[in-house]
Amino acid sequence: MKKLLITGATGFLGGRAVRFFNEKYDIYAPSHSELDITDEKSVFTLFDSIKPDFVIHSAAISDVGMCEKEPEVSWKINVDGSRNIAAASARLRSKCLLCSSDQVYFGSSIKEAHKEDETVHPANIYGQEKKRAEEECLEANPSCIILRLSWMYDTAALHGKEHSDFFRTLVSRLRSSDALSYPIYDIRGITDVNEVIRNFDKSWELNGGIYNFGSPNDKNTYKTVYAMFSNLGLDTGKLEKNEEAFATNPRNISMCPKKLNDNGIVFSSTLEALIRNGENIF
Numbered sequence: 001m002k003k004l005l006i007t008g009a010t011g012f013l014g015g016r017a018v019r020f021f022n023e024k025y026d027i028y029a030p031s032h033s034e035l036d037i038t039d040e041k042s043v044f045t046l047f048d049s050i051k052p053d054f055v056i057h058s059a060a061i062s063d064v065g066m067c068e069k070e071p072e073v074s075w076k077i078n079v080d081g082s083r084n085i086a087a088a089s090a091r092l093r094s095k096c097l098l099c100s101s102d103q104v105y106f107g108s109s110i111k112e113a114h115k116e117d118e119t120v121h122p123a124n125i126y127g128q129e130k131k132r133a134e135e136e137c138l139e140a141n142p143s144c145i146i147l148r149l150s151w152m153y154d155t156a157a158l159h160g161k162e163h164s165d166f167f168r169t170l171v172s173r174l175r176s177s178d179a180l181s182y183p184i185y186d187i188r189g190i191t192d193v194n195e196v197i198r199n200f201d202k203s204w205e206l207n208g209g210i211y212n213f214g215s216p217n218d219k220n221t222y223k224t225v226y227a228m229f230s231n232l233g234l235d236t237g238k239l240e241k242n243e244e245a246f247a248t249n250p251r252n253i254s255m256c257p258k259k260l261n262d263n264g265i266v267f268s269s270t271l272e273a274l275i276r277n278g279e280n281i282f
């Protein structure tokens with residue numbers, strides 16, 4: 001069996017990747033206390049002892065607010081830690097997938113689906129860290145495959161102490177009397193995490209570089225949920241428009257899937273996947 005090292009294995013994405021790939025690969029999934037990715041020496045020692053064939057690097061500070069509050073801490077993890085993983089992968093020629101984010105496009109003046117070769121100037125610290133990590137990782141390891149992920153959700157019950165997400169919050173609000181309010185000035189892809197993980201396994205042969213890696217979506221979040229509800233016969237009267245969020249500077253961080261599609265990897269659109277998942281729940 002080939003060896004697969006997964007960082008961030010106690011997190012939302014990494015934990016699911018461990019469960020998904022468990023049968024197919026010999027999995028190594030150190031927790032944060034077993035491997036601190038900011039400690040370069042420990043990273044190299046671990047790589048030397050495991051000699052992984054494949055690496056999925058999902059460890060990060062993924063909370064945008066936390067990055068704003070503690071940028072020194074998050075920079076060390078999101079930039080320096082990622083570079084350590086990319087460099088160790090280069091030394092052992094491990095094939096390495098690194099998780100970046102659609103937030104690198106936040107702040108762009110282009111108000112349509114973004115392409116990977118666009119020059120970006122991210123508006124928030126998290127996006128700036130992801131952009132810098134992309135640059136430093138590619139410098140340390142030109143073969144590494146950088147995946148710009150969009151906002152992800154699952155439909156299964158929450159695991160342990162994990163925070164809720166777009167879909168599960170929607171379901172619980174629909175079942176209670178809570179308002180379902182969604183922004184009209186925000187357009188972004190929203191992607192089923194299980195589709196992301198299935199597509200990871202098709203990504204090992206990609207050339208080193210950056211790829212948009214999530215569901216395409218050309219509707220704002222309110223319109224997306226409205227279309228989902230209409231298709232599923234749910235009560236659209238429960239939906240409210242959030243007209244405040246991003247009103248002063250409308251955001252479009254949706255991603256163009258062409259480069260990935262040209263490499264044979266295709267995601268369902270956000271709406272297709274939401275309807276498919278909704279049919280199983282409602």
Ligand SMILES: NC(=O)c1ccc[n+]([C@@H]2O[C@H](COP(=O)([O-])OP(=O)(O)OC[C@H]3O[C@@H](n4cnc5c(N)ncnc54)[C@H](OP(=O)(O)O)[C@@H]3O)[C@@H](O)[C@H]2O)c1
Binds near residue numbers: 012060062063101
């Ligand atoms: N979730 C999304 O919707 C989304 C969207 C776009 C991109 N992404 C990106 O996708 C990746 C995975 O996101 P996620 O949602 O799974 O994140 P998550 O749930 O916050 O998990 C992050 C993981 O990283 C670990 N970690 C943090 N600092 C570490 C360190 N210094 N050394 C080793 N491990 C460390 C955490 O362990 P502890 O909790 O024990 O510290 C946790 O297991 C991240 O790169 C994120 O930026 C996520």
